Amino acid sequence: MTVSRLSDIPGIGVDKIGDTADALRNRDILRLENLDTDIRPPAGALAATHAAIDDDDANSYLPFTGQAALREAVAARMHRSFGVTYDPQTECIISAGGLAGIFNTLLSILEPGDEVVLTDPTYAGLINRVRLAGGVPKFVRLVPGARGWRLDLDSLAAAIGSRTRALLVMSPSMPSGFVANAEEWAAIAAHCRRADAWLVYDAAMERIVFDGHPVIQPAGLPEMRERTITVGSVSKEYRMIGWRVGWIVGPAPIMADVRLTSLSNVVCQVGIGMPGxxxxxxxxxxGVAAAVAEWQARRDRLLAELHDLPVVRPSGGWSLLIDTEQLGLSPDEASRLLLAKADVAATPMKGWGPQAGRYLRFVYANEPVARLADIRERVRAAWGL
Structure with missing residues (x-):
């Protein structure tokens, strides 16, 4: 019998589509289903990781909060990029990937029944971790438009209540590619202050922004440093998915609790991954700037090829959404037809938010522009459009 904490937690869909595509062993399949990328990690990261394999200090549980050099590097990046200062000893913890950092943070701030505000659509893994931590997800609509997604500020206000404990925001957001602008961040910050709520900022993709959009770190907004917990990782920006190294930064009092949760959960990070x-x-x-330019080129190719279909323009990130319901197809059926008839693997967004179920996701991080050139013909072959 399934335990109660799993009763409202669906899968994320990506695993099923990915496993099916893997089993076909067909290199012609466009792998648009999973957040992988073919762009190499930084050369220095590869070299440091190779060296770490022979370093006995890297083959250790200690220190439990992460190697000092990495914590110092995270704190230095926060100060250098955004002017926000953190003590690497008391206000930074290294996690076994960004999502472990998110989960440990939620476990550290939520009581059962506390409400957490998320955007809709958003990554199913974030929604599921809120539920696993005993929280109740409350959703704020992202509204699609000709220039991309915008946060519905009325929906945001309506989602805030007496049980609101945190707002969990990712920008750029996955799967939509929504990038919060200054007005939206100001509204989010105002609600955090008014509700005395935490802002848990998933910064996994924060520099993967297109079209000249600025990178805004919410901890730098007025009165927000003491109520913002930022969780980042090397997986996306640095193309280091397999390293499973992330970080959590926030004010010292709550970070003491996050430290205890981290020790009680994953315990420590990947030793040989931290030097890289x-x-x-x-x-x-x-290599981040060059990688972002390449991902934007791939996004632009998809937008050009699919211009006559209901695709929502992403302002950043690794993926975009297409509203297959407008085409008379459920996302599940659209996905099935694409793989069966056109060698395209793509994931339906069921479970990624109340309105997300009408969308199919295309990930462009793992396929070069040349491989995307015939995507419209593949879609036509699959859907007859």
Whole structure:
């Protein structure tokens, strides 16, 4: 019998589509279903990781909060990029990937029944972790438009209540590619202050923004440093998915609780992964700008090829959404037809928020522009459109 904490937690869908595509062993399949990328990690990160394999200090549980050099690198990045200062000893903890950091943070701030505000659509893994931590998700609509997604500020106000404990915001957001603008961040911050709520900021993709959009760190907004917990990782920006290294930064009092939760949960991070992460954060050439330019080119190709279909323009991130319900197809059926008839793997968004169930996601991080050139013909072959 399924335990109660899992009763409202569906899968994320990606695993099923990915497993099916893997089983076909067909290199012609466009892998648009999973958040992988073919762009290499920073050279310095690769070299440091190779060296760590022979370093006995990397083969250790200690220190439980993460290697000092990496915590210092994270704090330095926060100060250098956003002017927000953190003590690497008391206000930074290294986690076994960003999502472990999110989960440990939620476990540290939520009482059973506390409400957590999230955008809709949003990553199913975030929704599921809120529920696993005993929280209740409350959703704020993202509204699609000709220039992309915008946060419905009336919906945001309506989602805030007496049980609101946190707002969990990702920007750029996955799967939509929504990037919060200054007005939206100001509204989020105002509600956090008014409700005395935490802002848990998922910064996994914060520099993967397109079209000249600025990168805004909410901890730098007025009166927000003491109520913002930022969770980042090397997985997306630095293309280091397999390293499973992330970080949590926030004010010292709550970080003491996050430290206890971390010790009680995953215990420690990937020892041989941390030197590579440190090298990535301290490199003079981390490759992020070049990678972002390439991902934007891939986004632009998809938008051009699919211009006559109900695709919502992403302002950042690794993926975009297409509203297949407008085409008379459920996302499940659209996904099935794409794989069966056109060698395209794509994930339906069921479970990724109340309105997300009408969308199919295309990930462009793992397929070069040349491979995307015939995507419209593949869609036509699959859907007859």
């Amino acid at each position: 992460a440190t090298a990535a954060l301290t490199s003079n050439d981390d």
